[in-house]
Amino acid sequence: MGEETHRADRAFHGETEIIETVFAPLAAETHGAFGLVDDAALFTPCPGEEVVLTTDMIVAGVHFLEDAQAGDVVYKALAVNVSDLVAKGADPDVYLLSIALAGTPDRAWLEALQSGLAAAQGDFGCVLAGGDTVHTPGPLCLSVTALGRLPEGEMVHRFGARPGDAVYVTGTVGDGAAGLKLMRQGSDILGPGDTAFLTGRYRRPKPEPALAAPLRAHASAAMDISDGLAGDFAKLCAASGCGGRIEAESVPLSPPATALLEAEFISREELLCGGDDYCVLAAVPPEQGPSFEQAVSGAGGQATRVGQMEEGREALVLGKDGRPMRMSRPGYDHFRDDPAG
Amino acid sequence: MGEETHRADRAFHGETEIIETVFAPLAAETHGAFGLVDDAALFTPCPGEEVVLTTDMIVAGVHFLEDAQAGDVVYKALAVNVSDLVAKGADPDVYLLSIALAGTPDRAWLEALQSGLAAAQGDFGCVLAGGDTVHTPGPLCLSVTALGRLPEGEMVHRFGARPGDAVYVTGTVGDGAAGLKLMRQGSDILGPGDTAFLTGRYRRPKPEPALAAPLRAHASAAMDISDGLAGDFAKLCAASGCGGRIEAESVPLSPPATALLEAEFISREELLCGGDDYCVLAAVPPEQGPSFEQAVSGAGGQATRVGQMEEGREALVLGKDGRPMRMSRPGYDHFRDDPAG
Numbered sequence: 001m002g003e004e005t006h007r008a009d010r011a012f013h014g015e016t017e018i019i020e021t022v023f024a025p026l027a028a029e030t031h032g033a034f035g036l037v038d039d040a041a042l043f044t045p046c047p048g049e050e051v052v053l054t055t056d057m058i059v060a061g062v063h064f065l066e067d068a069q070a071g072d073v074v075y076k077a078l079a080v081n082v083s084d085l086v087a088k089g090a091d092p093d094v095y096l097l098s099i100a101l102a103g104t105p106d107r108a109w110l111e112a113l114q115s116g117l118a119a120a121q122g123d124f125g126c127v128l129a130g131g132d133t134v135h136t137p138g139p140l141c142l143s144v145t146a147l148g149r150l151p152e153g154e155m156v157h158r159f160g161a162r163p164g165d166a167v168y169v170t171g172t173v174g175d176g177a178a179g180l181k182l183m184r185q186g187s188d189i190l191g192p193g194d195t196a197f198l199t200g201r202y203r204r205p206k207p208e209p210a211l212a213a214p215l216r217a218h219a220s221a222a223m224d225i226s227d228g229l230a231g232d233f234a235k236l237c238a239a240s241g242c243g244g245r246i247e248a249e250s251v252p253l254s255p256p257a258t259a260l261l262e263a264e265f266i267s268r269e270e271l272l273c274g275g276d277d278y279c280v281l282a283a284v285p286p287e288q289g290p291s292f293e294q295a296v297s298g299a300g301g302q303a304t305r306v307g308q309m310e311e312g313r314e315a316l317v318l319g320k321d322g323r324p325m326r327m328s329r330p331g332y333d334h335f336r337d338d339p340a341g
Numbered sequence: 342m343g344e345e346t347h348r349a350d351r352a353f354h355g356e357t358e359i360i361e362t363v364f365a366p367l368a369a370e371t372h373g374a375f376g377l378v379d380d381a382a383l384f385t386p387c388p389g390e391e392v393v394l395t396t397d398m399i400v401a402g403v404h405f406l407e408d409a410q411a412g413d414v415v416y417k418a419l420a421v422n423v424s425d426l427v428a429k430g431a432d433p434d435v436y437l438l439s440i441a442l443a444g445t446p447d448r449a450w451l452e453a454l455q456s457g458l459a460a461a462q463g464d465f466g467c468v469l470a471g472g473d474t475v476h477t478p479g480p481l482c483l484s485v486t487a488l489g490r491l492p493e494g495e496m497v498h499r500f501g502a503r504p505g506d507a508v509y510v511t512g513t514v515g516d517g518a519a520g521l522k523l524m525r526q527g528s529d530i531l532g533p534g535d536t537a538f539l540t541g542r543y544r545r546p547k548p549e550p551a552l553a554a555p556l557r558a559h560a561s562a563a564m565d566i567s568d569g570l571a572g573d574f575a576k577l578c579a580a581s582g583c584g585g586r587i588e589a590e591s592v593p594l595s596p597p598a599t600a601l602l603e604a605e606f607i608s609r610e611e612l613l614c615g616g617d618d619y620c621v622l623a624a625v626p627p628e629q630g631p632s633f634e635q636a637v638s639g640a641g642g643q644a645t646r647v648g649q650m651e652e653g654r655e656a657l658v659l660g661k662d663g664r665p666m667r668m669s670r671p672g673y674d675h676f677r678d679d680p681a682g
Binding site: 034037038039040041042043044045047049050051052053054055056057058059061062063084085087088090096098099100102129130131132134135136137138139141143145147152155157158159223224239 | 375378379380381382383384385386388390391392393394395396397398399400402403404425426428429431437439440441443470471472473475476477478479480482484486488493496498499500564565580
């Protein structure tokens with residue numbers, strides 16, 4: 001793209017080697033990637049299928065700690081996109097990765113990058129189809145676009161929940177927030193195994209692709225929990241044009257998160273508002289609740305009923321006393337948070 | 342994505358307004374964009390279609406001049422992706438735009454951004470389906486992923502050319518390189534109209550979506566010319582496993598570029614190697630040449646035969662004397678250039 005490119009990219013060693021040795025092996029089995037030697041990738045839909053598209057851009061120092069490991073960063077970059085696909089009822093298929101590298105990466109850093117992507121591909125069943133590798137004078141910046149498949153007409157939207165629908169979460173909530181707090185502040189409350197579990201949930205969140213099918217079969221609305229359960233629930237209510245309530249005590253916590261809560265290392269509010277969960281928040285018509293729970297369980301997951309949708313506009317999180325919990329910040333809302341608020 | 346996000350993004354004013362006022366209007370007519378209020382977009386293929394995917398990341402100061410206008414930057418970001426789709430024989434359809442904003446953009450900057458995207462959408466028939474808006478402490482960074490459609494099995498690859506195929510370029514070559522040189526050095530050789538034409542070709546390149554159909558009907562191989570004709574021709578030859586030659590004098594130049602060449606403001610080598618052309622380089626079986634030329638002409642374009650594919654491995658650009666031109670740099674090759682070379 002012009003001489004600006006030429007001049008600046010000349011300082012950027014080894015792009016050939018990066019594509020051939022780091023990325024091409026990750027695309028070796030991808031139908032339509034052509035070994036990353038063509039100018040574009042080919043995606044072949046099956047008859048009766050639609051394609052769900054999602055994209056996230058992440059920047060060093062903004063979306064992850066500056067000293068984060070390369071493998072964790074790329075793992076998470078793919079995970080957050082897979083999380084969106086799954087919550088929409090789509091089976092993850094391929095992804096494109098664009099990466100702006102700050103300076104000249106060394107071999108160990110690139111190997112960690114490749115290894116993190118390979119682990120994520122294995123966990124999520126989503127393979128590299130293409131991308132772009134450029135240089136930046138600024139911080140490392142990654143953009144992942146992921147494509148998933150679903151049968152025509154079965155996408156699960158953020159809107160669509162009705163009053164009376166049961167509200168579910170999959171997995172356990174707050175592990176990522178607890179992991180981040182442990183990384184920042186340290187603590188000897190937990191043993192090394194439990195500590196590693198929680199920090200691992202922050203570093204390498206685990207969306208569950210097997211949940212896509214139960215969601216599209218049963219959910220009236222769903223979204224992934226990325227910015228905190230309380231805030232994301234408010235968004236789902238608003239998009240669906242109704243209200244709802246969640247009982248805070250019924251929200252499933254992992255045993256290590258429970259231990260930190262009981263030791264008062266972290267508050268319930270922090271667990272429900274911290275974000276980085278990448279589990280699914282779903283509204284399910286009440287008569288379908290049992291089938292949904294069974295289908296999720298059959299897919300190796302866990303769906304817990306935590307509340308229900310209601311008339312009105314209020315999205316409430318109720319504490320043990322049945323009163324709305326007072327939250328200083330219900331979760332970061334990219335669409336509504338006012339920095340002055 | 343965790344408290345790092347919360348903390349850093351809190352300094353970033355008005356994300357809601359940016360999405361609602363800048364991006365949502367660009368997605369108003371997009372099937373499957375849901376007004377940008379859901380977590381993902383839906384792409385619905387027609388029966389018998391395949392989807393071509395391409396992505397490019399561009400960084401301020403690397404891929405465009407730091408003082409470039411916002412409207413030009415986003416126009417070009419979409420144009421370079423459309424250019425890849427067209428060269429593969431795909432009809433551009435939708436795109437996703439992720440943007441990392443440096444600091445807090447003012448209203449005029451955002452209006453220029455929107456206006457540039459609206460112009461590109463109009464020119465290329467490709468509409469916004471989704472994206473991501475984040476903050477960066479570094480330079481402005483954009484990532485566009487574009488999707489195009491084509492009938493199953495008709496993708497045109499970089500490989501596939503055979504000895505004896507005619508080599509064509511569409512449009513005129515070197516206008517972008519001439520425009521950039523004019524922007525940098527200035528010159529009174531041309532009048533303001535011709536100067537604006539060339540700088541406009543650099544700032545807002547014009548890939549031609551109508552050429553996708555003639556290419557898939559007739560080309561054995563094709564790629565867009567982004568890094569200079571000479572270098573890109575070498576890549577097409579290498580991917581196809583054969584050699585070829587281009588006669589430099591037969592490469593079509595626009596009248597303003599010709600005037601600059603005659604005035605010795607720019608050399609033929611610079612025009613053939615400068616890049617930023619975003620026209621198409623295609624190999625066409627000789628018996629299909631006339632139909633290809635006619636089809637391109639019928640689509641409002643111009644296809645010029647500039648050489649042919651040959652046995653062997655050499656990709657030559659021949660000067661007026663019939664000898665290979667000596668080129669100090671045949672075009673920046675992201676895949677092979679060695680900074681020490």
